Structure formats: C-alpha cells, structure tokens
Amino acid sequence: MNLPAIVQKAALTVPNTQVVQYLPPTDRKIVQAALQPQIRQLQPGIVLNDLITILTSIYTIAGQKSEPQTLALYAEAFYVKLAESFPMITLEEIKTALTKGVFDEYGEYFGLNVKSFVFFVRSYLESATRKLAFEQHDKIKARLQEYRPTPQEVAEITKQYINELYCDYLNGKLRVDFIPAHYYDYLLSLGLVSPVLDRTRALLHYTTNIETNKLRFIRPEHINEEDASKESALHSIARRFAIVDMFRKLKLNEKESAFN
16 A cells, blocks of 8 residues: 655654554554464463464464364463463464464365364465564555654555455454544544543453453554553543444444545
8 A cells, every 4th residue: 555645754663553544454454463462461261261262263274173172271381382482473464374274375284183273384384474463564664663643644544554454343352451542532523423532431441351461462662552451441441432433333333434
C-alpha cells in the first residue's frame, strides 16, 4: 500500500498500531499477530492450556482423532521447545504456523507430533512472506518517523482502519481488548460515540478478564501505553466499549461502513 504524500517533517516516535494501518491486509495480519503477548511474557499454565486448545484444533483440521492425555504430553514438550528456541513467538503466530503446516504450505510432513509442530513454527518464522511483511513494516515506520502526515491524511487513514475494525466486528472477529482506545477521541470529535463512558462496565471487565489473569493480557508497552495503571486501563476499556457500542448500532441499522 502506498503512503499518501507526506509533507510535514517532524522527528517522532511512531507506535506500531499507527504503522500497521498503512500495511496491506495480509501483511497487517502477520505483524499484528507478532505484536500480541509473547509466550515468555505469559504464565506457563496459560501457554500450556492455549497450546492444548490449538493442538486440538489442528487435529480436527487434519481429520485425526486426538487423545487428551497425548495432547497434554505434546503440549508440554512443545512448550519446552518453544520457550527454549522461540521465546518471542506469540500464541497467534503458533496457531497460524500450525494451521499452515497442516495444509502443506511448508511441504510434506509425516504425522502430527512435536517434531512436526516445531518444524511448522520454524518454517513460519523464517518464511519469505513474514520476512517481507516486517520489511514493509520497518520501511513504513522509518518514513513515518521522518515525516508527519497532514491532518487530512491522518483522518483518512484513521477512517479506513476503523472501518476495518467494524468489518472484524461484523464477522465476529473483534476483541475489545485489542481495540486502540485512542480512536474513541477521534470518533467523539465526529459525534459518533457517546461522551458518557460506562465505568461500571469497564470495572466489571477489568475485574473478570484482566485483574484475575493479568499476564494473559500483557501487551508490548509500545502498543497500549494508556493501560499502564489500573485507572488508565479502566478509562481505556470504557472507551473501547463505547466504540463497540457504536459498532452495534451501526450493525442494527445495517450499515456497511462506519462513516456513511
């Protein structure tokens, strides 16, 4: 995707959430998966449980029967190898790598076992597609850090990204915890979201989904700086829910876009 003409020079640090807006959908998906919590940042129990879920899904895709005891043993051995060799990989990347592997994107494999799983992960991380996605990401980030888009260009890009979030919502793929909360302020300036934030709802979500299981929702600090404290996290969650409420109204009104 070509960047718009950028005319204002400015030295600035650009968050990855802004960079990914300029990436084509396929590259964006790859980069966003890598920006999620790394397995080294998560509690081992959480990773193991999610690995069992992922492996169960992989066996289903492959049309093979899975035994719970075998899956638990595979997940444990797989986790040990991942923690040793690929500690910065994310659960989303693992799921993607195994799915691609089962569909023979990395060549023929012989059975579903820990060796095959590690091969799938290594093949995904070393794939040309992933490498090119991050090269594109780094080039765009470098350009954005050298130049600043005009307000009109930023608004257009923001609208495009919010429309993509709305599309994910319509397809049941949008997770409230990963909505960039700062988009609330832009939508509020357009009168599209409620100026009254539901703090009670935010507190309930924080208590049941984050405070009780903090490490599951750790994000690299450059993604959501606004969530550094409980108070700021509650404010961010409330803004995210306001965006979800806007999407719900749009869906009820059978809108295909957030802006027309």
